[in-house]
Structure formats: C-alpha cells, structure tokens
Amino acid sequence: MKDPADRPPDPTPATPGRRAVVLLSGGLDSATTLAIARAEGYAPCALSFRYGQRHHVELEAARLVALSLGALRHEITDIDLALFGGSALTSNIPVPQGRSWAEISEGIPVTYVPARNTVFLAIALAWAETLGAADIFIGVNAVDYSGYPDCRPEFIRAFEAMANLATRAGVEGTRYRIHAPLISLTKAEIIRRGLELGVDYSITRSCYAPDAEGRACGECDSCRIRLAGFAALGISDPATYSP
Amino acid sequence: MKDPADRPPDPTPATPGRRAVVLLSGGLDSATTLAIARAEGYAPCALSFRYGQRHHVELEAARLVALSLGALRHEITDIDLALFGGSALTSNIPVPQGRSWAEISEGIPVTYVPARNTVFLAIALAWAETLGAADIFIGVNAVDYSGYPDCRPEFIRAFEAMANLATRAGVEGTRYRIHAPLISLTKAEIIRRGLELGVDYSITRSCYAPDAEGRACGECDSCRIRLAGFAALGISDPATYSP
Numbered sequence: 001m002k003d004p005a006d007r008p009p010d011p012t013p014a015t016p017g018r019r020a021v022v023l024l025s026g027g028l029d030s031a032t033t034l035a036i037a038r039a040e041g042y043a044p045c046a047l048s049f050r051y052g053q054r055h056h057v058e059l060e061a062a063r064l065v066a067l068s069l070g071a072l073r074h075e076i077t078d079i080d081l082a083l084f085g086g087s088a089l090t091s092n093i094p095v096p097q098g099r100s101w102a103e104i105s106e107g108i109p110v111t112y113v114p115a116r117n118t119v120f121l122a123i124a125l126a127w128a129e130t131l132g133a134a135d136i137f138i139g140v141n142a143v144d145y146s147g148y149p150d151c152r153p154e155f156i157r158a159f160e161a162m163a164n165l166a167t168r169a170g171v172e173g174t175r176y177r178i179h180a181p182l183i184s185l186t187k188a189e190i191i192r193r194g195l196e197l198g199v200d201y202s203i204t205r206s207c208y209a210p211d212a213e214g215r216a217c218g219e220c221d222s223c224r225i226r227l228a229g230f231a232a233l234g235i236s237d238p239a240t241y242s243p
Numbered sequence: 244m245k246d247p248a249d250r251p252p253d254p255t256p257a258t259p260g261r262r263a264v265v266l267l268s269g270g271l272d273s274a275t276t277l278a279i280a281r282a283e284g285y286a287p288c289a290l291s292f293r294y295g296q297r298h299h300v301e302l303e304a305a306r307l308v309a310l311s312l313g314a315l316r317h318e319i320t321d322i323d324l325a326l327f328g329g330s331a332l333t334s335n336i337p338v339p340q341g342r343s344w345a346e347i348s349e350g351i352p353v354t355y356v357p358a359r360n361t362v363f364l365a366i367a368l369a370w371a372e373t374l375g376a377a378d379i380f381i382g383v384n385a386v387d388y389s390g391y392p393d394c395r396p397e398f399i400r401a402f403e404a405m406a407n408l409a410t411r412a413g414v415e416g417t418r419y420r421i422h423a424p425l426i427s428l429t430k431a432e433i434i435r436r437g438l439e440l441g442v443d444y445s446i447t448r449s450c451y452a453p454d455a456e457g458r459a460c461g462e463c464d465s466c467r468i469r470l471a472g473f474a475a476l477g478i479s480d481p482a483t484y485s486p
Contacts, residue, residue, distance in 0.1 A: 077323050112411055125357075126356075126357045149408065162361070167393070
C-alpha cells in the first residue's frame with residue numbers, strides 16, 4: 001500500500017465548490033464515488049463509520065483514499081451497530097468463502113447488516129444539513145447485485161423523499177439529492193470510470209474477511225466480485241491479497 | 244425522584260407479546276409512549292441515545308422510566324451528533340429561556356438537532372429488524388407544536404415507506420409500522436392518558452437546560468409547554484424544579 005503522503009502533491013486539489021457528503025468505506029465502490037463527486041464539481045466531505053465491523057482495516061483505507069482524492073474533510077464517526085448483531089460483518093457468524101456465482105447472485109447474504117445504509121444515510125443527512133450541503137453520495141450498486149435491499153433504486157428514492165421532509169433545510173427550500181452514480185454500472189464499468197478519474201485502487205479495501213496483516217482473502221463474495229471486475233477489463237487488481 | 248427499585252414489584256409485568264422498539268428519551272412524551280405501547284399489548288424494547296446532548300440527566304430518567312414501566316429490555320447507544328454541531332442541545336448555543344407563546348409557536352427553534360429523529364428511527368429500525376419486531380414507537384407530537392420538521396405526520400409516513408424498502412425483513416414480507424400515538428394530542432391530553440396508564444411523571448425529565456443537580460429550569464420551551472399541560476389539567480407537575 002502506497003501512502004499518498006509519500007507522493008508528489010496532487011495537481012488538482014479540491015475546488016471550493018458546493019459541498020457534498022460522500023459515504024466512504026474505503027472500498028472500491030466508495031472510492032470511485034468520491035472521485036465522481038469531485039469530477040462533478042463538488043467539494044467532497046467524506047464520512048466513514050466505525051460500526052463494529054470486523055474488517056476495520058477498511059477505515060485506514062478510507063483515510064488514505066480521502067487524502068489521495070482530495071476530500072475537503074474526512075470524519076470517522078462511531079456507531080454501535082454490533083450491539084444489535086444479526087450480521088456476519090459485525091458478529092461471529094462466519095463470512096462465506098468460495099461461493100459459486102449462482103450462490104452469490106441469489107438472495108440476501110449473511111453479510112447484510114440490518115438497516116445499515118439507512119443508518120449511514122441518516123447520519124450523512126445530519127452532517128449535510130449542518131454543512132449547508134444539499135447533496136449526498138453513496139456508492140451502492142444494483143447490477144453486480146449482491147442482494148442487499150438497501151442498494152436498490154427504490155430505496156434510494158424513498159430515502160430522498162423522506163430526507164426532504166425530515167429537515168429544517170428541506171422545510172426552508174433545500175432540495176436534498178441522494179446521488180448513487182454507480183447504481184446501474186457493472187463492476188468492470190465502475191473500475192474503468194475510476195481509472196479514468198485517477199483512483200488508486202491499490203489503497204482501497206473491499207474484503208469482508210482480511211487476514212491479520214490486512215490483506216484481502218480473495219474468496220469472500222466481495223473479493224470475488226471485485227476480482228472478476230478487474231479480470232473483465234483484462235487487468236490485474238493492484239490490491240494486496242493473502243498468498 | 245423515587246427510585247422504582249424502592250417500590251413494591253409491579254403487579255403487571257411486561258407480557259411476552261410482540262416486541263416493539265420504543266424510542267425513550269426519559270421525557271414526558273416518550274414515557275407516555277412506552278406506557279401506550281405496553282397497553283396495546285407489545286413487549287417494549289426501549290432504546291435511548293447518548294448523542295452529545297447537554298441534558299444527559301435525561302438518560303438516568305430513561306433508565307428509571309424503563310424500569311418503572313416494565314420494558315422488556317433497555318439499551319442506551321452512543322452516537323456522536325455533537326460532531327456535527329448546529330444545535331443548542333449539542334453545542335454552546337444558549338438554550339432560549341422565558342420565550343413568549345408567540346415565540347414558542349413560530350418557526351424552528353435553535354434546539355432543533357439536524358435530522359435527529361431520522362437518525363434515531365434509523366437505528367431503531369436496525370434494532371427492530373434484529374429483534375424480529377415490526378413495530379417502532381416514537382413520541383413525536385405536532386399539536387403543542389414546537390416547530391420540528393421531523394415531528395410531522397408526513398415525515399413519519401415517509402420514514403415508514405422508506406423502512407419497508409430498506410430491510411431484508413421488509414423485502415421478505417414484514418410490514419414495518421412507525422407508531423406516533425401522541426402526534427395529534429395536546430400536552431394535557433398526553434398527561435391525562437399517561438396518568439390513566441400509571442406513568443410516574445416525577446421520574447421523567449423534559450428540561451433542555453437542567454441545573455447541576457438535574458433539576459428542571461422551568462423557563463425553556465420544553466419546561467413551559469410541560470408546565471402548561473399540567474396547569475390545563477389543574478394539577479401540579481411532580482418533577483423537581485430549580486428553586
């Protein structure tokens with residue numbers, strides 16, 4: 001993993017445009033989303049969560065991604081979703097390894113965290129209102145569909161409608177928009193777009209079950225979908241995998 | 244303040260009925276809402292938040308209320324809304340004192356916390372899904388209207404619609420319901436209903452700016468609305484006020 005602090009200064013620092021809150025996990029999708037928000041002229045304020053996830057190495061990745069892509073701000077906030085259990089990402093339920101494509105494509109996996117995107121977007125909305133931002137970006141994707149109900153377009157639209165009724169700014173005329181720019185892209189299309197925008201995928205982390213040194217397992221659903229995306233483009237994934 | 248532990252055991256402990264998540268601040272409204280949930284046959288699972296509020300004495304009140312009204316469970320979870328600022332309840336903005344009724348009835352006050360009920364309901368939804376509960380109770384009120392956008396019926400309906408798209412349980416057929424049983428009641432009607440259901444209002448705390456000993460100020464909007472509710476019934480508020 002290259003530390004962006006070791007590299008020359010980025011030639012195109014964030015412009016002081018309209019602020020947008022960008023949910024940033026440190027994975028491939030959210031890094032691409034941050035790059036898209038910036039390319040669309042927003043000054044991205046990145047928001048990450050320490051929510052009891054087992055794969056906390058992603059937070060270090062989020063920090064590097066925010067630095068590398070010129071986020072105006074980056075906040076990491078704590079939220080105790082582990083209290084509620086119910087997911088392989090926050091409890092002792094094993095993360096599935098080596099599932100077939102048929103298994104990956106079918107149903108809602110045990111890595112579903114109850115209402116996670118609802119909670120993340122709600123807190124993003126609170127921060128957006130405080131910042132005077134009307135735009136929130138989230139890297140959900142419904143094509144390489146991993147079965148999460150809170151990654152579907154109808155969920156995003158319903159959240160947006162609710163957000164405009166929930167807030168002082170909404171009542172006073174702000175029109176909140178939830179941007180999900182990856183929602184109809186394949187994984188390969190996401191990676192191609194990110195590479196065009198200069199995303200350094202070597203510092204991103206998508207694995208649900210990294211090893212003790214933070215290396216990706218290569219076998220969980222998330223790794224398999226990611227690796228297939230790079231393979232479809234005929235390039236190799238620059239992330240570090242367990243030997 | 245009487246400690247429920249000093250009193251004889253409650254003759255009607257919570258029945259093992261359908262579970263419901265009840266948002267419990269420790270104030271008059273949420274205590275009444277918990278009593279209503281139980282009277283409607285639910286086994287209430289109370290949820291409180293430590294969200295950087297200055298009036299943290301309300302969490303001790305929440306604990307006593309949950310005990311006193313026979314909640315099946317009571318969880319207090321941390322969430323850092325203070326990070327985002329923007330409210331007199333979580334920052335150094337002064338809490339208004341001694342405002343006129345005209346001032347109280349008009350506009351959105353500085354005690355508005357950005358997207359607070361959205362965040363609270365989102366986390367309640369996460370817990371409800373984990374518990375297998377389909378019902379969430381919140382003590383919002385739109386009559387003694389204190390100007391909060393996230394206390395309006397249209398917000399509650401929009402959140403409910405979103406919740407049913409956000410979750411695995413919603414996709415699989417659960418129909419989430421957000422209950423706001425106080426939404427069209429006056430403060431006096433809320434108190435009358437609570438007294439019928441045995442709520443001990445001496446242990447509830449509504450004040451936005453309690454003193455160092457946890458006593459209510461009597462002058463903030465919340466105290467004034469509460470005191471007027473008791474006065475309308477011709478009874479005195481059993482809570483403890485600063486001399």
